[in-house]
Amino acid sequence: MNQELRIKICCIASVEEMLMAVDAGATALGFVSKMPSGPGPIDEDLIASIIPRVPEGIDTFLLTSETTADAIIAQQRRTRANTLQLVDAVEPGTYRAIRDALPGVKIVQVIHVTDADSITEAFSAAREVDFLLLDSGNPRLAVKELGGTGRVHDWTISRQIRDGAAVAVYLAGGLNSDNARDAVLSVQPFGLDICSGVRMAGKLDAGKLRDFITAARNAMIGIRG
Numbered sequence: 001m002n003q004e005l006r007i008k009i010c011c012i013a014s015v016e017e018m019l020m021a022v023d024a025g026a027t028a029l030g031f032v033s034k035m036p037s038g039p040g041p042i043d044e045d046l047i048a049s050i051i052p053r054v055p056e057g058i059d060t061f062l063l064t065s066e067t068t069a070d071a072i073i074a075q076q077r078r079t080r081a082n083t084l085q086l087v088d089a090v091e092p093g094t095y096r097a098i099r100d101a102l103p104g105v106k107i108v109q110v111i112h113v114t115d116a117d118s119i120t121e122a123f124s125a126a127r128e129v130d131f132l133l134l135d136s137g138n139p140r141l142a143v144k145e146l147g148g149t150g151r152v153h154d155w156t157i158s159r160q161i162r163d164g165a166a167v168a169v170y171l172a173g174g175l176n177s178d179n180a181r182d183a184v185l186s187v188q189p190f191g192l193d194i195c196s197g198v199r200m201a202g203k204l205d206a207g208k209l210r211d212f213i214t215a216a217r218n219a220m221i222g223i224r225g
Helices: 015-024 044-053 069-079 094-101 117-126 155-164 180-187 206-224
Strands: 006-009 028-032 059-064 083-086 106-112 131-135 168-171 191-194
Touching (some): 006 206, 015 206, 028 044, 069 094, 094 106, 106 117, 131 155, 155 168, 155 180, 168 180, 180 191, 180 206
Parallel strands (some): 006 191, 028 059, 059 083, 106 131, 131 168, 168 191
């Protein structure tokens, strides 16, 4: 594991939060569109107004709960995010349709790690996407949980996915500065993804942000050393 650990700060809600995250060392930013539940959704017009101000070289993830290619493609064209984070299972043919319509836009499939079936789901999706993101939601509920739960899932399952998937993985779900080191050491992901763990009363907090990124990157130094 020699690459730089990627840090994705999710639930960005303003230009000020975007700049704070970038200044702290974020390599990717998450913008949450309409969701059935969970924190962080903002209007697509606001997302579209922030993304052009993101510095070059920073990945902009649009989190979408849409499951059809036409709807997902339309959202990307409105917001101009360079990465699509699909938080729910999509209809057959969706990945190929997105590739055809949006060349150069990366696709990230979220896998909500619940049990061993998540491994099969992850390996199947990995054949068609650029990255996996392992989170702690539950799409089986009547009101789907598609992220932002603040819960840690079973990292032993995540490690099996990380070791066997054909693409690199981001790890999400209940992360904070206290468990960032254990997360990196246990799963050795390509990147970490965090929303609530760097917020205070819903607002991005500079101190929590700094502590989280420091803890995560120090863990990487330990692995290399």
